[in-house]
Amino acid sequence: MTLLLAPMEGLLDATLRDVLTRAGGVDRCVSEFIRITNTLLPERAFTRVVPELLHGGRTLAGVPVRPQLLGSDPSCLADNAARLAGLSPFGVDLNFGCPAKTVNASRGGAVLLDEPELIGRIVGAVRRAVPAHLPVSAKMRLGFQHDGVAEDCALAIAAAGADELVIHARTKAHGYKPPAYWERIAEVRQVLPPGPMRVVANGEIWTVEQAQRCRAVTGCDAIMIGRGLVTNPGLGLAIRGQAGGVPxxxxxxxxxxxxxxxxxxxxxxxxxxxxxxxxxxxxxxxxxxxxxxxxxxxxxxxxxxxxxxxxxxxxxxxxxxxxxxxxxxxxxxxxxxxxxxxxx
Incomplete structure (x- = not known):
């Protein structure tokens, strides 16, 4: 099972990524979002949020970090992704999942899930702007106020050429209240055409048992964990069978x-x-x-x-x-x- 460390704005920055990846069990990290508006950012704006870019794109423990961009303008996101690509990151991630009110009010994050066509244009523009060898991934929730658009958004992301899609199994309206609706990830996967895009399950994974059950319900061979790893840095090791975790x-x-x-x-x-x-x-x-x-x-x-x-x-x-x-x-x-x- 592949295990990704989720971004957590306001907590899980380069400092905590460094520490948690030393604990072990994490295959890759995604950074906190870098907000893109109408400006082509200088390189220092990317390295300030993701200083690992100055260290070969990895934490000191050797775990790759994929920078995440957030915005709603396809052209501007593409231009910034192209500049980011010059820093040799381990791919470019796009944020369609952030539920924060201030972010959504400025047309960023989960609010874009009501516009699958725009999401597709964003992913497509970024995919064309970066070299073919550089993975482009996206993270989404099941929807903004309801989950009826989940399939449309996932299909748009796949059609635009994304290599990976992380699905947080709740809508923005659900927030972080249990449960996570893992069965909806399985339903979304069923409508996706055969292809190279990998689907990663995310949401409400706090224990080894929940990780195993999430994998069984969703059919995903990769999971993303945020709060579960911040709360228990040994969870990744435990999922991999090292039951003691980190004492x-x-x-x-x-x-x-x-x-x-x-x-x-x-x-x-x-x-x-x-x-x-x-x-x-x-x-x-x-x-x-x-x-x-x-x-x-x-x-x-x-x-x-x-x-x-x-x-x-x-x-x-x-x-x-x-x-x-x-x-x-x-x-x-x-x-x-x-x-x-x-x-x-």
Whole structure:
């Protein structure tokens, strides 16, 4: 089974991608979206969101990262995809799934699912703009307010030449409320013509059993997981049969590494919030994370966080070339508020 790490705007950035791919079990990542409006972005706009492009397109653990573009103008998306292709990414992904109101209000993400013809034009324009060897993929939900357009959107994406389609098994209206309607992914797959486009299942996969059942229901040999891996970084290993996953003592150096990355990329006043944001997810899996969260939740002082880590978390193991990782030298950037973290 192929396992993809999903994008999560406001949380799953290069920092957390680096840490989670070290835990193991992930075959490929998709970045947070890069918003495309009416401008041809400079290369630095792509490398700021996906600094792995300066490292051969991979995380330091060697896992490929596919940048994701979001927008509604086929021509402008094509021009930016062509510029992105010059940075040798592991493909170009297109976002037709983000449910955030601010994104949808500016004609981005899931709102485009009501316009299958436009989606087809976007995918086709990007496909023509990038070299043939470069994969073009898309991510969609089942629809905006209802799922009656799911087949039309998938057919448009396939006809436009996409190599891969990730389907989040809920509509925008469903949000993230259980359940995910995996059977609808199977129904969409049935109407697609034979061809090279691979379908990837996404949505409500938190355990090994759910991953196996999703695969059985959808018929997909690839799944994408977001919150499940943020909550349990060992889930990928467990799905692959390494039942122990990542025990808490092995998580502590990764937590320390995450903090070090945050300190290099995030303004000081936002750093404590980023660590607590991840601990808030981890406490769903690890009782020890609940203890850590309780001890740190009232503090926004990075000095307090560093003292706690020095006492509880060993220094992480360094990977070859890590001292020269490009994002370590970047100027700090503002952190996205925790409340806007959404899986896109």
């Amino acid at each position: 808490w003592p092995d998580m502590l150096p990764l937590l320390n590494l995450f903090w070090q990355r945050v300190c290099r990329r995030v303004e000081r006043r936002h750093r404590a919030g980023r660590l607590k944001q991840w601990l808030n997810y981890l406490r769903k899996t690890y009782p020890e994370a609940q203890v850590a969260f309780d001890q740190l939740r009232v503090s926004n002082d990075p000095t307090h966080i560093e003292a706690w880590l020095a006492l509880h978390a060993p220094q992480p193991h360094r990977l070859p070339g890590e001292a020269h990782a490009p994002w370590l030298a970047e100027k700090p950037i503002p952190a996205a508020p925790a409340e806007i973290a959404v899986a896109c």
